[in-house]
Amino acid sequence: MSASGRRSGLLFGVLTLLMTFAAPAVPASAAPATFAHPGVMVSRAQLDFVRGRVNANAQPWRDAYDQMAASPYGSLSRTAKPRAVVECGPYSNPNLGCTDERQDAIAAYTLSLMWYITQNSQYATKSIQIMDAWSATIRDHTNSNAPLQTAWSAASWTKAAEIIKHTYGNWPNSARFGTMLRTVYLPEVVNGRANTNGNWELTMMEASLGIAVHLEDRAVHDKAVGIFRTRVPAFIYLPSDGALPRTPPGSGIDTRQEIISYWHNQSTFVAGLSQETCRDFTHTGYGIASIAAFAETTRIQGQDLYPEIGDRLRTALGFHTRYEREGIPSWLCGGAVKRGLGPVTEVGMNQFVTRQGIAMPNTQAWTEERRPHGSNSLFVAWYTLTHANNPS
Known part of the structure; x- marks a missing residue:
């Protein structure tokens, strides 16, 4: 090998070594190559375990299900109360849609759980109705508690959406709901x-x-x-x-x-x-x-x-x-x-x-x-x- 070739090889080796040390390592907690669904706090395996325990009348799951089913959040007659602008001040004062939004989000999640456990499509339909009502309406959160209000609501919305989209599936407006999460909720949090x-x-x-x-x-x-x-x-x-x-x-x-x-x-x-x-x-x-x-x-x-x-x-x-x-x-x-x-x-x-x-x-x-x-x-x-x- 010529002297120039040896120099070129040495330079390549040095550059490679430098790039190896300079390149940022992929963090151990980097996003997965493929996301698991449903995958926000509860997985399909966890849901299957719960359904089996409830259907077997085992405790504490049966009492927990009955508590949930008896709550206002599990009602099939619930009517969503969406607003274009939710305004929440310190400790939700003023409270212009704050309680309504949080509780509708919990209701959507509750109904999604009831759908999965009972396989009664009425619960999935009601959960979808609530999520569709909000995704068709809300445009902003305002006042000092807006970031916290947005976080509280989104934590429940995403759990509901994951279960409905990936275990029920018949949700024509799911893309609109995703757009709502990206444009209305994500910027706040x-x-x-x-x-x-x-x-x-x-x-x-x-x-x-x-x-x-x-x-x-x-x-x-x-x-x-x-x-x-x-x-x-x-x-x-x-x-x-x-x-x-x-x-x-x-x-x-x-x-x-x-x-x-x-x-x-x-x-x-x-x-x-x-x-x-x-x-x-x-x-x-x-x-x-x-x-x-x-x-x-x-x-x-x-x-x-x-x-x-x-x-x-x-x-x-x-x-x-x-x-x-x-x-x-x-x-x-x-x-x-x-x-x-x-x-x-x-x-x-x-x-x-x-x-x-x-x-x-x-x-x-x-x-x-x-x-x-x-x-x-x-x-x-x-x-x-x-x-x-x-x-x-």
């Missing part, structure tokens, strides 16, 4: 809100991921996963984080005093504490619910994030159910904080106790005492039915 309380951004990412799966949008999937992977460590503390909790990237929260203020004036940090614990357990529960729902969806899609966030979620569940049962110690939140975690524990507990065989005595006792868990009327619904002791 996809970029997150780093400087808000954590439950906001976590629910926004749950909604974004659901939209990504339904639309098979890999870019949106990967963006949601990226934000989620930094937000969970900024919401649940572990001692490995150091003396202070992590903060959301881009939030501008970086001094000790800013962090303590952001954590609602809690200055003693222990494993499982949440950024919103000292606000109240209810808002903490919203965040826990979205963390579990997000991880459940990634598991269904074959890009399981439970191994990455599992210690935080499991510890947070144990921490908060312990103090739900025992009361608040003096070092936590000054000894006084409003409890009421809500119906949010089944999904995480199922992952750790049923699938992994990990003992969670406080979480299991607290959860089982309150079964069946229903809906919080925002975006959480029927977790006992779908996830209690469900190995699928």
Whole structure:
């Protein structure tokens, strides 16, 4: 080989080596090559398990189904109340369509579950009627709570749409519904809100991921996963984080005093504490619910994030159910904080106790005492039915 050939070969080798190190690695949680459907929090295998348990009158699924069927969300006489513009201020004040939208979305999901379990097409038809009414009407969300309202509603819409589209199928306006998700809902949630309380951004990412799966949008999937992977460590503390909790990237929260203020004036940090614990357990529960729902969806899609966030979620569940049962110690939140975690524990507990065989005595006792868990009327619904002791 000539000298020039050797130089060319050497140069090619160096360039190849540089490209190898410079090229970004494909993240382990990148969007799947093929999306699984239905695939937003509940899979076909999970639905089949539930249907079998309900039809066998097994508990707690039978009671959970009966609770759902008796709720207003499962009514075949329900009339949707769509609006072109939903306006939601702080704590839904003003409330111009906020409650109507959230509850219609939960109803669409409820009816989709009833369709699958009973195979009665009337329930699928009613779910479609509700989704069609909104997709034909809504154009925008306004006022300060618009991102959160959008997230709450989209979290339910996407679960309903996945079940109906992929197990019932006779839905002529499904494309219009997908356009609604992309143009009305996605812009409000996809970029997150780093400087808000954590439950906001976590629910926004749950909604974004659901939209990504339904639309098979890999870019949106990967963006949601990226934000989620930094937000969970900024919401649940572990001692490995150091003396202070992590903060959301881009939030501008970086001094000790800013962090303590952001954590609602809690200055003693222990494993499982949440950024919103000292606000109240209810808002903490919203965040826990979205963390579990997000991880459940990634598991269904074959890009399981439970191994990455599992210690935080499991510890947070144990921490908060312990103090739900025992009361608040003096070092936590000054000894006084409003409890009421809500119906949010089944999904995480199922992952750790049923699938992994990990003992969670406080979480299991607290959860089982309150079964069946229903809906919080925002975006959480029927977790006992779908996830209690469900190995699928």
